[in-house]
C-alpha cells in the first residue's frame with residue numbers, strides 16, 4: 591500500500607466524533623454519561639405504539655415515497671403553521687429526511703460549490719464542519735464567546751465576502767444553549783437579503799426553549815422564506831433520537847435542490863416511523879408544554895449541582911445542554927479534563943473546545959446534558975462534588 595493516507599484530505603482530522611469517543615469511555619468505565627445528548631427515557635408510549643402498529647400492519651415496511659409519506663409531510667406543514675405561523679405546501683415544500691443530520695448534509699451538498707464560504711456559529715455542531723468539507727466549501731466561524739454567547743453581528747457583517755454563499759444557523763444553539771432574539775434575527779435577515787445569501791437553519795431544539803426566551807424561525811422574517819432551508823427533526827422533540835426522522839421546509843426550488851442530493855444519500859428511510867412521527871407532530875399543546883417544563887426543571891437541578899461542585903455555569907436559554915467553565919478548578923484543557931473525569935469521579939462530559947476553530951475561545955468549556963432521569967442527574971451531581979476547586 592502506498593503512503594497516501596486512506597482518509598481523504600477533506601476529512602482529515604475528522605476520524606471519530608467526540609460523542610463516539612466519550613460514549614465508549616462511559617461504557618468502558620461504567621460512568622454516568624452526561625456527554626452525548628440522548629434521553630434515557632423514551633418518548634410518549636402512544637407514539638411508540640403507533641410505530642409498532644405501522645410495522646405490524648405493513649405500513650412503511652417497503653420503500654416509502656422519496657419525499658416522505660404524504661401523512662408526515664402534511665403533519666410537518668401543519669406543525670409549521672400551528673407553532674410558527676409559516677405556511678408550506680406539503681406536496682412541494684416539505685421533504686422528509688434521515689434525521690436533521692441528513693437534511694443538513696443534503697442541503698450543504700446541494701447548495702454549495704467548491705470554494706464557497708459558509709458562515710456558521712462556533713462552537714459548531716460536529717457534523718457541520720464535516721459536511722461543509724465534503725461539499726468542498728470553506729467554513730468561516732462566527733465565534734460565540736462566554737459568558738453570554740451572543741453573536742457579534744458587526745463581526746458577522748465583516749465576515750461576509752463576495753464568496754459567502756450561505757449562513758448555517760443553529761438556534762437554540764448546541765452546545766451553548768444560546769437562543770437568538772427577535773432583534774438578532776432581524777439583523778441577520780437584513781444581512782442575508784442585502785448580500786443575497788442562502789440560509790440553512792438548524793432548529794432541532796425549536797421546542798426546547800425556556801421562558802422568557804422564545805424561538806422564532808428565521809424564515810418568518812421579511813425576505814427570508816424564499817432563501818431559507820428550514821431543518822428540524824423528531825429526535826429531540828419527541829425523545830426518539832434513534833428513529834432518525836427529520837425534515838426540510840422551504841420553497842419548491844430549495845426543496846427540489848435539497849432532494850436532488852438527498853435521494854443519493856439514503857434515498858428514503860424510517861418508513862414505519864414516519865407514520866408515528868406524523869401522529870407525534872399532532873400531539874396536543876400540553877405535550878410540548880409539559881416536555882419543556884420537565885426539561886427546565888432538570889436544567890435547574892443540574893445547574894445548581896454543577897455550581898455547588900465548583901463549575902462556572904452558563905445557564906442555557908434552550909436545548910438540553912449546559913456549558914460550564916472549568917477554570918475555577920485551575921484546569922486549562924477541557925479535552926484532557928473530560929478524558930480524566932470518568933476516572934476521577936465516574937461522570938462523562940464533552941469538551942466544547944473540539945467544536946471551536948478558535949481553540950482559545952473554548953479551551954476550558956465542558957458540556958453536560960440534562961436529558962436524563964432525575965435520579966441519574968442527582969447521582970452525577972453527587973459524584974461531581976468530590977472535585978475540589
Ligand SMILES: *Cc1c(COP(=O)(O)O)cnc(C)c1O
Nearest residue numbers: 689690691715764794823825836
Ligand atoms: C441532535 C442534533 C442534530 C441531529 O439531529 P438528528 O435528527 O438526530 O439527525 C442536528 N443539529 C443539532 C444542533 C443537534 O443537536
